[in-house]
Amino acid sequence: MKPRPPTLRNNRRYVLASIHPFYCDIDPKQMYYALLDALTSLWGDSVSSEIEMAVITCNNGYLVVRCIRGTEKMLEAGMVTLTGVNGNHLSLRPVATSGTLHALRKRIRSLPVISETDIYVSSGQKYAAYYYSREKVDLFQNDIRKQEKLNFTNRDMEIL
Amino acid sequence: MSQNEFNCTDACVHPFPAGDTSVRRFALEAKELGFDSIVCTGLSDPVPDAAIHVYSGMIIHENPINAVIRKVKKYSGKADVVIVDAGDAAFNRAAVSYNGIHILRGVHRVRKNSFDHVAARTAAEKTVAVDLDIRPLIYKRGSARQKVFQCYSDLMRLHNRYEFPLTISSNASSYLDLRSERGIMSLCSIFGLDEDGVGYAMGNVSRLLNRAKVVEVIEE
Numbered sequence: 001m002k003p004r005p006p007t008l009r010n011n012r013r014y015v016l017a018s019i020h021p022f023y024c025d026i027d028p029k030q031m032y033y034a035l036l037d038a039l040t041s042l043w044g045d046s047v048s049s050e051i052e053m054a055v056i057t058c059n060n061g062y063l064v065v066r067c068i069r070g071t072e073k074m075l076e077a078g079m080v081t082l083t084g085v086n087g088n089h090l091s092l093r094p095v096a097t098s099g100t101l102h103a104l105r106k107r108i109r110s111l112p113v114i115s116e117t118d119i120y121v122s123s124g125q126k127y128a129a130y131y132y133s134r135e136k137v138d139l140f141q142n143d144i145r146k147q148e149k150l151n152f153t154n155r156d157m158e159i160l
Numbered sequence: 161m162s163q164n165e166f167n168c169t170d171a172c173v174h175p176f177p178a179g180d181t182s183v184r185r186f187a188l189e190a191k192e193l194g195f196d197s198i199v200c201t202g203l204s205d206p207v208p209d210a211a212i213h214v215y216s217g218m219i220i221h222e223n224p225i226n227a228v229i230r231k232v233k234k235y236s237g238k239a240d241v242v243i244v245d246a247g248d249a250a251f252n253r254a255a256v257s258y259n260g261i262h263i264l265r266g267v268h269r270v271r272k273n274s275f276d277h278v279a280a281r282t283a284a285e286k287t288v289a290v291d292l293d294i295r296p297l298i299y300k301r302g303s304a305r306q307k308v309f310q311c312y313s314d315l316m317r318l319h320n321r322y323e324f325p326l327t328i329s330s331n332a333s334s335y336l337d338l339r340s341e342r343g344i345m346s347l348c349s350i351f352g353l354d355e356d357g358v359g360y361a362m363g364n365v366s367r368l369l370n371r372a373k374v375v376e377v378i379e380e
Contacts (some may be wrong), residue, residue, distance in 0.1 A: 020336060041301050042350075073346050080343040081298050083336075091336045093193070094343060135188060151181040151335055153188060155209060 011069035014056065015105040017079055017092040021138070022061035024090050030038050031058045034085040035065070039078035051075055056101065061111050063092060064104060072097045112136075122160065129157070164373060165195040166213060167367040168341060171263060171291055172243065172329035175200050179333030187211040189335040194342075198243050198327070199365060215240040215365065219265070223247055225254040232260040240369060243291070246270045249279070254326075256283040262368045263327055265291035268311040275315065283324035286327040289364055289369045292313065292338060295331040297347055325368065326353075326361040 019026065032055040039048045051071040056064040067075045079092040095160075096107045116131040121141060127139040127150070137157055139150040170190060175183040183200050186212035190198050196211040207214045218239035224226045232242055243263040246253050252275050255264055264283070267275045267290055275290065283290060292315070296308045319326060328348070332338050339347070345358045353361070 041266075046169055073349065076343065077346040077350060080339055080347050083298060089334070091339075093340055111234075136185065149180060151174065151185045152176075153182060153184040155184055156182045 010052070011099075011101060012066055013069050013072050013097055014101055014104050015065045015067065015072055015075055015079070015097050016095045016107055017063045017065070017094055019058075019061050019063055020093060023114070024085075024088050026058055026085050026088065026090070028055050028058040030086045031055055031063060034082060035078065042072075042078050042081055047074065050066050053078075060108075062095075062108050063156070064101065069099075082114060122158070132154045161197045163377045164213065164366065165203040165370070166365075166366040167363040169197045169199065169215075169327075169362055170195055170330050170364055171199050171238060171241075171289075171327035171340065172219075172265065172293075172331050173198055173200055173338070174202065174331070174333045178202050180232075181335045183207050183214060184210050186332075186335060187214055189338055190237055193338055195362075197319060197366070199243075199306070201243075202208060203239075209246075215316055215369075217241040219243045219245065221245050223251065225251055225258070228255065228375055229258060229260070229276075232258070238259060239300065241365065246275060250277055251272050252276075252279045253282060256288040257286055259286065262365075263289045263291050265293065265329070267315060268290070268293065268296060268308045272311070272314075275318070280318040280322040284322045287325060287368065289327045289368055290319075291327045291329050292348070292353070292361070293329055293331050294347055295329075295337065298337070298339070309310070309351050312353075316352045326357075326362050327364050327368075 002079045039051060039053060051074055052068050054066045055074060056066055076094045080095055081090050084090060096104060098104045114130050114132045114134040118129040120129045125141055130138045132135045134155050137154060139153045141148040175181060175186050186198060191211040195212060197215060199215040199217040201217045201219055203216040216239045218235055220228050220231050222231055228244055241262050242260060243265050244261050245266045246252055246264050247270060255261055256279050292312060319331050328344060330338050344353050348358050
């Protein structure tokens with residue numbers, strides 16, 4: 001098939017969003033379906049089809065999504081309403097919009113490194129503590145029935 | 161009570177133990193999102209070492225207005241921001257006319273037209289803000305979210321006419337529920353609040369706290 005000449009192609013925009021928490025490992029296909037669901041729920045089928053959303057990359061705590069020029073704001077609103085993918089509670093924070101992927105790649109920062117892990121015990125409950133970004137601590141309690149997660153800082157841990 | 165001017169405030173978050181995120185972590189994450197202050201409910205002590213300024217907020221759920229006034233008087237001075245849950249039309253009119261109250265929240269939860277033009281005019285005169293909660297816009301789906309959008313569009317019509325203050329809150333119990341100013345702008349544009357309006361609404365908490373106080377008659 002002969003490719004369409006550049007003047008007849010749709011202009012596209014790329015939106016970069018950070019994924020929180022960064023250690024959430026999400027399959028791009030799952031992310032696509034979750035985002036499409038959020039967009040359809042917010043804007044309806046006809047507007048969602050106009051956006052022509054496609055997930056370009058989804059790894060290392062960042063997501064790059066393609067859309068048609070002029071629909072970036074609608075895509076961002078859809079991203080804001082996404083609360084979870086495949087049972088994982090997460091949020092997307094739009095960082096930048098650009099016409100080229102090259103410009104967006106400059107905005108990607110290196111991921112925080114989990115510097116230390118520890119076991120923390122509070123009122124008989126055992127938590128696995130993960131320290132990162134110098135100040136942040138995430139506590140996980142793995143129970144048979146549920147997984148509880150608490151989000152603290154180093155200062156909170158000192159006080160506790 | 162702080163007299164500082166903060167231009168980007170999340171008007172209501174619920175830290176640990178009500179939520180899963182501590183006050184300091186909320187402050188840290190909110191700072192990364194571009195906020196310069198947050199209002200936290202359920203705080204017993206001030207948090208001086210937080211990354212941004214933390215206001216203590218108190219939510220009053222009582223229904224007869226007399227009970228609300230009693231509670232405001234009882235706890236006055238213990239919280240920076242006094243927030244009252246909206247009720248029926250008579251309740252809302254009475255609540256926005258009482259000077260000890262800063263914010264009326266949950267307008268989307270009550271019956272349609274409970275916050276009417278009379279309450280809007282009084283809120284503008286008394287400088288009592290109406291809170292726009294973005295949590296139902298994020299978490300609800302289908303007809304439930306449509307009703308919230310309808311309610312906020314109606315509220316915007318009254319706001320454009322009477323110019324009462326608005327505040328914007330994430331009502332977050334986890335830092336994952338916080339949204340950036342950019343994200344809030346794209347959500348609020350759906351029901352007619354433009355970028356300038358969002359920016360002004362986010363600075364309204366410190367303006368409410370710095371509002372002119374009424375003259376008090378002290379009996380000797």
